[in-house]
Amino acid sequence: MEFDPREHQHTRYNPLKDEWILVSPHRMKRPWKGQVEKPSEKKVQAKDLNNPLCPGAVRGNGEVNPDYKHTFTFKNDFPALLEDVPDPGPSQHPLFRSEAACGVCEVMCFHPRSDVTLPLMTLYEINEVIRKWSERTLELGKKYRWVQIFENKGEIMGCSNPHPHCQIWASSFLPNEARIEDRSQKDYYRKHGVPMLIDYVNQELEMQERSVVHNDHWIAVVPYWAVWPYETMLLPRRHVKRLYDLNDTERASLADIMKRLLTKYDNLFEVSFPYSMGWHGAPTGDMEHIENSHWQLHAHYLPPLLRSATVKKFMVGYEMLAQAQRDLTSEQAAAKLRELPEVHFMEYNS
């Protein structure tokens, strides 16, 4: 029998995280009798003064939000990271090591209305979000080593407020994922003399089979080593280290590809597609000026849905204790997303 990646189980290597994933395409026909998610029934209102993210609403700490027109950024009222805390001091035992951590947690609203999401916003409005992302990274990056921009979208992803928003957690330390990506990209650069993700972008542009959408400056692919069923990676085609290194044209182009990718996501199961997403770029703060040529800016989109709006992939037992596993191959997921229209189903259906 000849090996067919669409039929035969195999493992694939993720060079960015230095880990493997088990691909079992033959398992696609498994019936599902487990938990189904309840689609959110609450109809979201455009404006609700009880929602602390709305313009004019009063937040937990008594502050009144301005009547903002595009984005609005403020400090999280329940931050996981505070700016100033005492240092735990040196550890006494190699198995009980702790370190100091400080930082800041911000919330960024994308739009004054609660009933829109990024794919339903205009290119101009998305561009405003991107500009703000760059600005906050630049600002917080003056002090902190790592500025993590991330969006939890949908209740299934722990998002507790339907108003379109993301979070920005800046920290004095390089978090695990950053540390691992830094090391892997550095090793690759040393060995091959080219940034890993530039090599990767070029390969994917040439092969096409995992590309979902691309334009003059960006490409979105289901990575060869994707873990989540419809996971994608969004990358600039040029070597760019951080969000604030993008020029005007590249930001406009990013707004374009984001709208197209996220519209496809929503169209896949005709639902506002849940995911966690986030940006990774070269470290900042006191690490800004060390050698960082191995870094390439990119975003990860990690959506949990597998078969429909209500059936997700569970990353549980085997995945938590041994290794990530997927059924659908990356190439199959990419083909499915590629075929979907770039007009949003809500406009289409109305």
Added chain:
Amino acid sequence: MEFDPREHQHTRYNPLKDEWILVSPHRMKRPWKGQVEKPSEKKVQAKDLNNPLCPGAVRGNGEVNPDYKHTFTFKNDFPALLEDVPDPGPSQHPLFRSEAACGVCEVMCFHPRSDVTLPLMTLYEINEVIRKWSERTLELGKKYRWVQIFENKGEIMGCSNPHPHCQIWASSFLPNEARIEDRSQKDYYRKHGVPMLIDYVNQELEMQERSVVHNDHWIAVVPYWAVWPYETMLLPRRHVKRLYDLNDTERASLADIMKRLLTKYDNLFEVSFPYSMGWHGAPTGDMEHIENSHWQLHAHYLPPLLRSATVKKFMVGYEMLAQAQRDLTSEQAAAKLRELPEVHFMEYNS
């Protein structure tokens, strides 16, 4: 201000996984407005011939289950790993690496009745499960490098059948988690001349503050570096490499500590406590006889609930893209579990 680990954020190091976690105890007071889980309303029947795990039921492939009295093990009808598949051959590019994978997936029922769980079973019955775990590890370990026993418990953990059961996936490859734990334990052993987890057990027995329950042969602790709110690690006090190295006394003692730990778990929120759990021990197959003294057998219990039977900890945006984060400290979680009765609330309430 002096550093107080119960109040001040800090990071902690997980020496087994070589990664860090962010601890933010000051964030415990955060209100929760996000998704609440729907507690399963289905009343589970003791026996249902439509349930493919019950004695006498017909499975998907047409086979009839025997009228088993204790455990019953069979091959998964929708396995992620098959025994015999073609090899992908050598990879052409360092960014597109795949490898051959083969293995076998088994399902093990713990008990003939669908309406019991491990903490509600007798010590004798739990002992039968442990004996079977050892036996399957020994048998599958003859051929495969890694035998992963794991239990997904509860719908919230992707468990699609209420009948008490676990799974066993044996593979020709060392999965990520195994590979990482192997490396970390090896490094520690080289440096300190003692297995890492033997040092750890002794420290925890002495300090007590993270111990949940212990007996003559075992200890269950909320590890210093726990990620999930009520995560525990269960370890033999003696140096034991694999499940099948346990003697009769140690197996009986394991049944005792499992019943006590799992009863406390159920009592925490008066619900059948969901979790994913699994065993890790020294590799097997062609790796059985290489130097493995650095390995110590242990089980991880990874339960998602945070505040109540319906509010879980979401490991999303920041956790997926940067670093795991927790509010409650390990010491606080351990104290809470320690105080709970060792009589099951269902017996207590009736």
